[in-house]
Amino acid sequence: MAKKNTDEVNFAPRGIGDEKDGAVQKGVDLPAPTKKKHKSLGLSEDDLKAMYEQMYLQRRFEERAMQQYQKGKFGGFLHLYIGQEAVSTGTVYALNDDDDIITAYRDHGWGLCRGITPNEGMAELFGKKTGCSKGKGGSMHFAKTENHFWGGYGIVGGHIPIGGGLAFANKYNQNGRISATFFGDGAVDQGALHETFNIANLWGLPAIFAVENNGYSMGTAARRHTVNEIVDRAKGYGMKSRVVNGMDVFSVYEAMKEVAEEVRKNSEPYFLEIRTYRYRGHSMSDPQKYRTKEELENYQKNDPIERLKTYLKDNKILKDDGIQEIEEKVEQEVLDAVEFADNSDFPDESELYDDMFAEDEPYFHN
Amino acid sequence: MAELQFREAIREAIDEEMAREEKVFIMGEEVAEYNGAYKATEGLLDKYGYKRVIDTPISELGFAGIGVGAAMNGLRPIVEFMTFNFAVLAADQIINHASKAGYMTGGQISMPIVFRGPNASAGQLGATHSVAYDSMYAHFPGLKVIYTSEPDDAKGLLKSAIRDDNPVLFMESEQMYGMKGEVSEEEDYIIPIGKGKIKREGSDVTVVAHGKMYHVAKQAAAQLEKDGVDVEIIDPRTVKPLDLPLIVESIKKTNRCVVVDEAHPFAGFAAEIGFLIQREAFDYLDAPVQRVTLPDVNAPFAKNLFDAWLPDAKNVIEAVNKVTYRN
Numbered sequence: 001m002a003k004k005n006t007d008e009v010n011f012a013p014r015g016i017g018d019e020k021d022g023a024v025q026k027g028v029d030l031p032a033p034t035k036k037k038h039k040s041l042g043l044s045e046d047d048l049k050a051m052y053e054q055m056y057l058q059r060r061f062e063e064r065a066m067q068q069y070q071k072g073k074f075g076g077f078l079h080l081y082i083g084q085e086a087v088s089t090g091t092v093y094a095l096n097d098d099d100d101i102i103t104a105y106r107d108h109g110w111g112l113c114r115g116i117t118p119n120e121g122m123a124e125l126f127g128k129k130t131g132c133s134k135g136k137g138g139s140m141h142f143a144k145t146e147n148h149f150w151g152g153y154g155i156v157g158g159h160i161p162i163g164g165g166l167a168f169a170n171k172y173n174q175n176g177r178i179s180a181t182f183f184g185d186g187a188v189d190q191g192a193l194h195e196t197f198n199i200a201n202l203w204g205l206p207a208i209f210a211v212e213n214n215g216y217s218m219g220t221a222a223r224r225h226t227v228n229e230i231v232d233r234a235k236g237y238g239m240k241s242r243v244v245n246g247m248d249v250f251s252v253y254e255a256m257k258e259v260a261e262e263v264r265k266n267s268e269p270y271f272l273e274i275r276t277y278r279y280r281g282h283s284m285s286d287p288q289k290y291r292t293k294e295e296l297e298n299y300q301k302n303d304p305i306e307r308l309k310t311y312l313k314d315n316k317i318l319k320d321d322g323i324q325e326i327e328e329k330v331e332q333e334v335l336d337a338v339e340f341a342d343n344s345d346f347p348d349e350s351e352l353y354d355d356m357f358a359e360d361e362p363y364f365h366n
Numbered sequence: 367m368a369e370l371q372f373r374e375a376i377r378e379a380i381d382e383e384m385a386r387e388e389k390v391f392i393m394g395e396e397v398a399e400y401n402g403a404y405k406a407t408e409g410l411l412d413k414y415g416y417k418r419v420i421d422t423p424i425s426e427l428g429f430a431g432i433g434v435g436a437a438m439n440g441l442r443p444i445v446e447f448m449t450f451n452f453a454v455l456a457a458d459q460i461i462n463h464a465s466k467a468g469y470m471t472g473g474q475i476s477m478p479i480v481f482r483g484p485n486a487s488a489g490q491l492g493a494t495h496s497v498a499y500d501s502m503y504a505h506f507p508g509l510k511v512i513y514t515s516e517p518d519d520a521k522g523l524l525k526s527a528i529r530d531d532n533p534v535l536f537m538e539s540e541q542m543y544g545m546k547g548e549v550s551e552e553e554d555y556i557i558p559i560g561k562g563k564i565k566r567e568g569s570d571v572t573v574v575a576h577g578k579m580y581h582v583a584k585q586a587a588a589q590l591e592k593d594g595v596d597v598e599i600i601d602p603r604t605v606k607p608l609d610l611p612l613i614v615e616s617i618k619k620t621n622r623c624v625v626v627d628e629a630h631p632f633a634g635f636a637a638e639i640g641f642l643i644q645r646e647a648f649d650y651l652d653a654p655v656q657r658v659t660l661p662d663v664n665a666p667f668a669k670n671l672f673d674a675w676l677p678d679a680k681n682v683i684e685a686v687n688k689v690t691y692r693n
Contacts, residue, residue, distance in 0.1 A: 102435075131472070132472070133471045133472035133474070134472030134473070136469055136470055136471070136472045137470040137471055137472065141471060143471040143475070144474070145438075145471065145474040150438060150475070151467070151471055153463070155458060155462050155463070158459070158463060159431075160431070161427065161429075161430070161435065161459065162431050162434050162435035162459075162463060163435060164428075164432045165431060165432040165433060165435015165438070165439065166435045166438065167435075168432050168435065168436045169435070169439035169441045170439065172391070172436070173440065191427060192427055192428065192431065195423075195425040195427050195428025195429075195431075196428050196431065198425065199422065199423060199425060199428050199429060202423065355471075355472055355473030356507060357468075357508070357531075358468075358476055358530075358531030359531075363607035364507075365607065365608065
């Protein structure tokens with residue numbers, strides 16, 4: 001039995017999302033979703049169908065990826081985004097195509113949403129030369145810069161200043177673009193976030209910083225890794241902020257649309273805490289002993305894909321057969337991607353040194 | 367040729383590149399209003415304004431990372447650190463991000479960024495302000511590392527660094543900012559990265575020395591000349607990429623080598639040169655390669671201990687005596 005707090009000195013965490021002295025500490029509760037319907041949000045029926053297809057693609061892609069990983073088709077880490085698809089989808093539909101997006105290692109959903117094809121994505125997971133990063137990046141380093149998706153980054157919080165730098169360049173060039181930087185709740189404890197928030201507001205960078213608070217920093221629940229409301233991190237830096245329901249694609253879309261407009265107009269940073277939930281472990285090696293089945297099921301009641309499906313049906317935009325048609329199309333696309341990845345070649349060993357330097361004949365010190 | 371201080375040569379390089387290319391800008395602690403902690407950026411704010419000469423908070427990780435993001439997104443940042451000792455706080459951005467983003471995205475990202483500032487020790491600054499970092503950064507693939515010894519090299523190489531499409535660490539010595547030297551007045555004076563220079567021709571022993579240690583070697587060579595030893599000094603100027611052929615050719619002539627390095631001995635620049643020479647020129651060596659480095663201990667404050675800690679001409683002469691079997 002672990003000792004209760006009877007020690008004279010103890011370091012029992014006092015973070016958020018816990019029940020303490022009979023009172024629930026907030027920090028992971030989902031805020032109410034938007035009440036607006038798609039038309040008042042400026043979304044067409046076709047947009048909705050496309051959003052559904054996009055979210056379903058992210059989910060099926062990762063479920064198939066998981067299966068291939070378990071079959072030993074590829075190695076490395078595999079951090080799945082399943083459960084968080086409304087965040088990527090709502091954001092990408094709300095931002096302009098030439099706004100810059102950068103994220104952390106849970107990046108497959110973001111990549112697919114920003115135009116990495118299922119073939120390019122799956123091949124990257126397999127480490128094949130046909131992958132989006134030519135098999136040099138892997139799961140954590142998807143990127144498609146021509147679509148202004150700058151990639152997944154594997155150092156927690158390390159890419160937050162880089163997201164600020166993307167915005168710096170946009171302001172410098174006065175090109176009207178903004179940057180949006182996404183990271184997990186574990187990253188809010190990193191100094192990189194604090195340094196960047198300070199500089200971003202100091203210099204008026206047109207940057208959105210958004211935490212995808214999925215409740216866990218690897219296996220450490222928010223109550224054990226961070227104090228006070230995450231959204232309040234912005235207050236100390238004079239940044240505007242809001243909390244968003246990340247299980248509802250309309251809520252994300254609405255918030256991102258409004259925030260992006262403000263950031264673009266005023267050239268100032270904005271912080272969003274998007275509360276969401278990941279259904280799978282931190283990575284494939286995580287047995288998830290830190291949470292209960294009930295907790296997971298409770299969040300799954302808010303599943304972003306099911307919510308949109310229900311909306312499509314309730315509003316008679318799609319019937320069951322229409323939904324099924326989309327799902328079958330996606331399923332086939334993902335199966336084709338697995339086949340494509342499987343049949344693609346590994347990079348030639350002669351490519352080991354490629355892409356390291358900008359020169360045609362780079363120098364290597366061996 | 368014009369006689370310039372080291373800081374003036376650096377300033378000219380930055381000024382010329384900023385005038386040439388709108389995408390070049392400089393940011394760092396005290397670079398603008400204060401005119402630079404060591405006055406390397408004096409007058410640039412007046413000339414280029416607040417858009418392109420930017421004071422940062424004391425926030426190395428933050429502003430280095432913003433530089434990295436700006437470089438990815440099409441600009442050509444010069445990030446000044448008040449000293450490379452503080453840049454350790456930004457090492458994640460330099461080592462994990464600037465050097466890797468291009469490779470791990472399969473070449474989709476280009477990273478034209480220069481991180482520059484004073485390197486290594488000055489007088490009696492204690493342990494946290496006295497470390498030479500060129501060896502450390504040279505360890506990592508994807509980074510270029512330059513630590514020059516004279517104003518002329520500084521101007522020509524800094525201009526190259528700013529034009530380079532890869533991340534470059536450009537190191538200066540805090541103690542050398544006021545040092546004067548002849549600098550070429552050639553228009554758009556460029557020295558290519560990766561080319562070392564024979565700074566003193568000699569026939570008896572090759573001494574490899576860069577940065578502040580070049581001046582220590584030069585002093586030793588003058589002394590040794592009186593004793594009848596003819597020293598050849600090679601300043602590699604760029605630590606990485608390294609002009610190994612220049613060093614090897616010199617050793618084929620002198621058959622002896624001493625490496626003088628301002629860093630600690632273990633796994634450092636001098637160790638690497640020693641290994642490379644035995645691999646490339648073993649049959650030409652008449653004596654084991656010797657190195658003169660800092661000891662494997664932190665910088666002390668006390669004047670006498672500090673003097674014992676930093677390599678000087680006497681140490682170099684001792685090493686030369688060893689490889690020439692003179693005692």
